[in-house]
Amino acid sequence: MEVIAENGYFNAAVSAIAARAGVADGTVYLYFKSKDDVLRTAIDRNFERFHQRVVERFRDLDDPLDDPRQQLEYIAQVHLESNSENRAMAIVMQTEVRQSAKFIAEFSHRHLVKYIHVVREVVRRGQQQGIFRQDISDGVVAHCMFGAIDELLSSAVFTGRSYDAKATAKQVLDVLLHGITSVD
Amino acid sequence: MEVIAENGYFNAAVSAIAARAGVADGTVYLYFKSKDDVLRTAIDRNFERFHQRVVERFRDLDDPLDDPRQQLEYIAQVHLESNSENRAMAIVMQTEVRQSAKFIAEFSHRHLVKYIHVVREVVRRGQQQGIFRQDISDGVVAHCMFGAIDELLSSAVFTGRSYDAKATAKQVLDVLLHGITSVD
Amino acid sequence: MEVIAENGYFNAAVSAIAARAGVADGTVYLYFKSKDDVLRTAIDRNFERFHQRVVERFRDLDDPLDDPRQQLEYIAQVHLESNSENRAMAIVMQTEVRQSAKFIAEFSHRHLVKYIHVVREVVRRGQQQGIFRQDISDGVVAHCMFGAIDELLSSAVFTGRSYDAKATAKQVLDVLLHGITSVD
Amino acid sequence: MEVIAENGYFNAAVSAIAARAGVADGTVYLYFKSKDDVLRTAIDRNFERFHQRVVERFRDLDDPLDDPRQQLEYIAQVHLESNSENRAMAIVMQTEVRQSAKFIAEFSHRHLVKYIHVVREVVRRGQQQGIFRQDISDGVVAHCMFGAIDELLSSAVFTGRSYDAKATAKQVLDVLLHGITSVD
DNA sequence: AATGAATGAGTGTTCATTCAT
DNA sequence: AATGAATGAACACTCATTCAT
Numbered sequence: 001m002e003v004i005a006e007n008g009y010f011n012a013a014v015s016a017i018a019a020r021a022g023v024a025d026g027t028v029y030l031y032f033k034s035k036d037d038v039l040r041t042a043i044d045r046n047f048e049r050f051h052q053r054v055v056e057r058f059r060d061l062d063d064p065l066d067d068p069r070q071q072l073e074y075i076a077q078v079h080l081e082s083n084s085e086n087r088a089m090a091i092v093m094q095t096e097v098r099q100s101a102k103f104i105a106e107f108s109h110r111h112l113v114k115y116i117h118v119v120r121e122v123v124r125r126g127q128q129q130g131i132f133r134q135d136i137s138d139g140v141v142a143h144c145m146f147g148a149i150d151e152l153l154s155s156a157v158f159t160g161r162s163y164d165a166k167a168t169a170k171q172v173l174d175v176l177l178h179g180i181t182s183v184d
Numbered sequence: 185m186e187v188i189a190e191n192g193y194f195n196a197a198v199s200a201i202a203a204r205a206g207v208a209d210g211t212v213y214l215y216f217k218s219k220d221d222v223l224r225t226a227i228d229r230n231f232e233r234f235h236q237r238v239v240e241r242f243r244d245l246d247d248p249l250d251d252p253r254q255q256l257e258y259i260a261q262v263h264l265e266s267n268s269e270n271r272a273m274a275i276v277m278q279t280e281v282r283q284s285a286k287f288i289a290e291f292s293h294r295h296l297v298k299y300i301h302v303v304r305e306v307v308r309r310g311q312q313q314g315i316f317r318q319d320i321s322d323g324v325v326a327h328c329m330f331g332a333i334d335e336l337l338s339s340a341v342f343t344g345r346s347y348d349a350k351a352t353a354k355q356v357l358d359v360l361l362h363g364i365t366s367v368d
Numbered sequence: 369m370e371v372i373a374e375n376g377y378f379n380a381a382v383s384a385i386a387a388r389a390g391v392a393d394g395t396v397y398l399y400f401k402s403k404d405d406v407l408r409t410a411i412d413r414n415f416e417r418f419h420q421r422v423v424e425r426f427r428d429l430d431d432p433l434d435d436p437r438q439q440l441e442y443i444a445q446v447h448l449e450s451n452s453e454n455r456a457m458a459i460v461m462q463t464e465v466r467q468s469a470k471f472i473a474e475f476s477h478r479h480l481v482k483y484i485h486v487v488r489e490v491v492r493r494g495q496q497q498g499i500f501r502q503d504i505s506d507g508v509v510a511h512c513m514f515g516a517i518d519e520l521l522s523s524a525v526f527t528g529r530s531y532d533a534k535a536t537a538k539q540v541l542d543v544l545l546h547g548i549t550s551v552d
Numbered sequence: 553m554e555v556i557a558e559n560g561y562f563n564a565a566v567s568a569i570a571a572r573a574g575v576a577d578g579t580v581y582l583y584f585k586s587k588d589d590v591l592r593t594a595i596d597r598n599f600e601r602f603h604q605r606v607v608e609r610f611r612d613l614d615d616p617l618d619d620p621r622q623q624l625e626y627i628a629q630v631h632l633e634s635n636s637e638n639r640a641m642a643i644v645m646q647t648e649v650r651q652s653a654k655f656i657a658e659f660s661h662r663h664l665v666k667y668i669h670v671v672r673e674v675v676r677r678g679q680q681q682g683i684f685r686q687d688i689s690d691g692v693v694a695h696c697m698f699g700a701i702d703e704l705l706s707s708a709v710f711t712g713r714s715y716d717a718k719a720t721a722k723q724v725l726d727v728l729l730h731g732i733t734s735v736d
Numbered sequence: 737a738a739t740g741a742a743t744g745a746g747t748g749t750t751c752a753t754t755c756a757t
Numbered sequence: 758a759a760t761g762a763a764t765g766a767a768c769a770c771t772c773a774t775t776c777a778t
Contacts, residue, residue: 008283010194014752015761024760026754035752098279098338099192109342116339133362140336140355147335148328154282155300155327158293171324175363178317198769199744208743210771219769376651378562382773383740392739394775403773466647466706467560477710484707501730508723511707512700519699520692522650523668526661539692546685546730566748576764578750587748743775747768754764 001042005091009039009099039096046082046089047111053078054118068126069177072145075119076169079149083156084165094157116142141176148172185226189275193223193283223280230266230273231295237262238302252310253361256329259303260353263333267340268349278334278341300326325360332356369410373459377407377467411465414450414457415479421446422486436494437545440513443487444537447517451524452533462525484510509544516540553594557643561591561651591648598634598641599663605630606670620678621729624697627671628721631701635708636717646709668694693728700724 003020004012014035018025032038054075058065065071083090097112119142126132132141149172156163187204188196198219202209216222241258242249249255267274281292303326310316316325333356340347371388372380382403386393400406425442426433433439451458465476487510494500500509517540524531555572556564566587570577584590609626610617617623635642649660671694678684701724708715 013750025752025762026760027758029753030758095282099283112339136359137355140352141359143335143339144328144332144356144359147331147333147338149331150335151327151331152324154331155296168324171321172328175320175325175328176359178363197767209769210744211742213770214741381771393741393773394739395737397774398737463650466650480707504727505723508704508720509727511703512696512724512727515699515701515703515706516696517699518703519695522699523664523695536692539689540696543688543693543696543728565746577748578765579763581749582762739776739778741775741777743773745773746771749769750767752764752766754762755760756762757760 001086001088001092004039004096005088009092009096014038039092039100042089042092043097043100043111046093047114050078050082051114051118068122068129068131069173071122072119072176073169073173075122076145076149076172077165079146080153080163080165080169083153084162087157090153090157094154112146115146119145145172145176148176185270185272185276188223188280189272193280198222223276223284226273226276227281227284227292227295230277231292231298234262234266235298235302252306252313252315253357255306256303256360257353257357259306260329260333260356261349263330264337264347264349264353267337268346271341274337274341278338296330299330303329329356329360332360369454369456369460372407372464373456377460377464382406407460407464407468410457410460411468411476411479414461415476415482418446418450419482419486436490436497436499437541439490440487440544441537441541443490444513444517444540445533447514448521448531448533448537451521452530455525458521458525462522480514483514487513513540513544516544553638553640553644556591556648557640561644561648566590591644591652594641594644595649595652595660595663598645599660599666602630602634603666603670620674620681620683621725623674624671624728625721625725627674628697628701628724629717631698632705632715632717632721635705636714639709642705642709646706664698667698671697697724697728700728 003017006012007016014028015025017038018028021028028038032041057074057078058071065074082093116139120138123132123138123141127134127138149169152163152168152172155161187201190196191200198212199209201222202212205212212222216225238259241262242255249258266277281296284292300323304322307316307322307325311318311322333353336347336352336356339345371385374380375384382396383393385406386396389396396406400409422443425446426439433442450461468476484507488506491500491506491509495502495504495506517537520531520536520540523529555569558564559568566580567577569590570580573580580590584593606627609630610623617626634645649664652660668691672690675684675690675693679686679690701721704715704720704724707713
C-alpha cells in the first residue's frame with residue numbers, strides 16, 4: 001500500500017512493491033494472483049475491518065450501542081479514524097477506490113453499497129422510532145452522510161491536514177442530525 | 185472523454201482516443217502537449233463551465249439569485265446536472281479526478297478548493313444574515329455539501345441510474361438546510 | 369547546417385531546420401528532395417568549394433603555384449581554414465561525413481577519394497621531379513596528409529580551440545615534407 | 553555492434569539488436585541502461601583494450617619496449633590491427649565515434665585525448681633523448697600520427713580493403729619518423 | 737511559390753508475469 | 758517456499774513527408 005499510495009496504482013511497479021516488502025518479484029505471485037489482486041485484497045480487508053468494527057460496537061455485549069443517533073456518530077468516527085491509523089491505506093482508499101469501482105470489476109462498489117445499507121437501516125429504525133423525520137429518503141440520507149464524511153477525509157488526505165476524528169464526526173453529525181431530526 | 189470513461193485513463197491508449205476522434209495518432213499531439221494534457225484540459229474546462237454557470241446565475245441581470253438557501257440549492261442542481269449532460273465526462277470526473285488530484289499535480293485539487301470556497305462564502309453570508317446557525321463551521325458545511333452531492337452523483341454514475349437533478353438537489357438541501365438553519 | 373551542427377543529423381528535426389531558415393516545413397521540400405538531400409547538398413557544396421579553391425590557386429593566371437611542396441602546404445591551409453570560415457559547416461563535416469560515407473550512399477566517400485587523388489598527383493609529380501623520396505607510396509602519403517590535417521581540424525572543432533590556419537599548415541607540412549623529402 | 557555497423561546507430565533498432573543477440577527486446581535493458589549505453593559500453597571497452605595492449609607491451613617483463621621509434625610503430629600497429637580483429641567494431645569506431653564525441657557527451661573524446669597523450673609522452677621522451685627534433689610540437693606530431701593512422705584505417709574500412717597491419721604501420725612510421733628525426 | 741495541418745509508421749522503453757533453478 | 762532472469766506485448770510520442778489551400 002505504501003508504494004501504491006506514493007505512486008498510484010498504475011505507476012506502482014510490482015517490482016517496487018516486492019522490493020518494499022523485501023521479497024523477490026516472483027514471490028508476490030505466490031500470495032496474489034495478479035497486481036490487481038494486491039489492491040483488491042487490501043481494499044477488501046480495509047472495508048471488512050470497518051464493518052466488523054461497526055458491527056462489534058453495535059452489538060457489544062457489555063455496552064451495546066443502539067441509539068440511531070449515536071450509531072451514526074460512531075460510523076462517522078470509525079470512517080474518519082481510518083486516516084490516522086494507516087495513512088497509506090487512507091490515500092489508496094481515496095485515490096484508487098473509485099477507479100477500481102469502475103474498472104477492477106465492481107468489487108469495491110459492493111463495499112460502498114454495504115456501507116450505505118448499514119446507514120439506511122439505522123436511519124429507517126430512527127424513523128420507525130419517531131426520532132428521524134419520515135419525509136426523507138433513507139437512501140438520500142445515507143449517501144449524504146457517506147459523502148460528507150468521505151469528503152472531509154479526502155480533503156484531509158490531500159492537504160495532509162490532521163484532525164480529531166471524534167470531534168469532526170460530532171460536527172458533521174450535528175448538522176446531519178439537526179437536518180433529519182423530526183421536529184413536532 | 186468517451187474512451188477514458190470506458191477504460192480509465194491508464195487503460196485508454198492515445199491511439200484509441202485518436203481513433204474515436206477520427207484523427208491520426210499524431211494529430212492528438214497537435215492539440216495537446218501529452219496524454220496528461222488531454223485529461224487535464226477536459227477536467228479544467230468542466231470545472232470552469234460549472235463555476236461560470238453558477239456565477240452567471242447568481243449575478244443574472246434580470247433575475248439575480250441572492251438568497252443563500254436558493255444559492256446552495258442552485259449549486260447542488262448544477263453539480264447534479266453534469267451527469268445527464270455529458271455522461272462520459274461525469275464518469276471521468278468521478279473516476280479520474282481524485283487520481284489526478286494526487287498524481288497529475290494538484291491541478292484538480294485547486295478546482296475543488298474553489299468549489300468549496302464558493303459554498304463557504306454563501307454559508308458565511310447566510311450566517312451574517314442570521315439565516316444559518318452561527319455555531320457551525322462554514323468549512324465543514326461546505327465539505328459536507330460537496331461530499332453529499334458528489335456521492336449521490338457518484339452512486340448514480342456507477343449504478344447507471346438517472347434522476348431528476350432539480351428534485352434531488354431539493355431533497356439534499358432539505359436535509360442540509362434543516363441542519364444548518366437557525367431555530368431562534 | 370546550424371541546426372544539424374547543434375543537434376546532429378538524426379536529432380535535427382526538419383521543422384527545426386525550416387524554423388531556423390524562417391520558412392514553413394513544407395517549403396524545405398520545394399528545394400530539397402528529402403532530409404538526406406539537405407545534408408548531402410551542403411556536404412557536396414563544401415567539398416566542391418574546397419576543390420575549386422585549390423585548383424584555382426594552382427592555375428592562377430597571374431601567379432600559378434606549381435612547386436609540389438607549396439602545393440601540399442596550400443591544400444593543408446585551405447583544409448584548415450574551413451573551420452574558421454563556417455563553424456557550423458566544419459562541425460557537420462567532422463560529425464556527419466563518416467556517418468554519411470557509410471549510410472547516405474558513398475557520396476561523401478567519393479569526395480574524399482577526389483581529395484586523396486589530388487594529393488597523390490602532387491606527390492607523384494614531386495617524386496618525378498626528384499624532390500620527394502621514390503620509396504614511398506603516394507597513396508600512403510596522401511592518406512597520411514589528409515588524416516593528419518583532418519585530425520588537427522577535428523580536435524580544434526571538438527575542443528572549440530582556434531588556431532592560425534597558415535601557421536598550423538606549415539607545422540604539419542614541416543613534419544611531412546621532412547619525412548618525404550629525398551635526402552642525398 | 554554488428555547491427556549498428558550495418559545500419560548506423562540511429563537506424564539500428566533496439567529490437568534488431570536484441571534479435572541479433574538472440575534475446576527478447578526487454579533483455580537488452582537488463583544489461584544496458586539505454587540504447588546509448590550499448591554503444592558507449594562497446595566504445596569504452598574497445599578503447600580500453602587498445603590502451604591495455606599498448607601499456608602491456610611497453611612494460612612487458614620479458615621484453616620491454618622502450619625505444620620511442622619502436623613504441624610509435626607498435627601503437628600504429630595495434631591501431632591498425634583493430635580492423636582485422638573485429639570488423640563490425642572497426643566500422644562502428646569509424647562511423648559513430650565522432651558523432652558520439654559531440655552528442656553522447658564527450659566520453660569518446662576523452663578516449664582520444666588519452667591516445668594523444670600517450671603519443672605525446674613518447675615523442676617528448678624521444679626529444680629528450682635527442683632522437684627526435686626539438687623544434688616540433690609534440691602535440692602536433694601526436695595528432696598527425698593518430699590522424700594518419702586512423703585515416704588509413706578509415707579508408708580500408710570504407711573500401712573493404714584489407715592490408716597487413718604491421719607493414720602498413722611501418723610505412724606510415726617511415727614517413728613520420730623521417731619527418732621528426734633530428735638530423736644533426 | 738509558400739504554407740502548415742495532418743498523417744501514421746516507427747521506436748525506445750517499461751513492466752506484469754512466468755518458470756527453471 | 759523463494760528467487761530473479763527473461764520475456765514480449767504494449768504504448769506514448771516523434772517527425773519526415775504530403776497536399777489542399
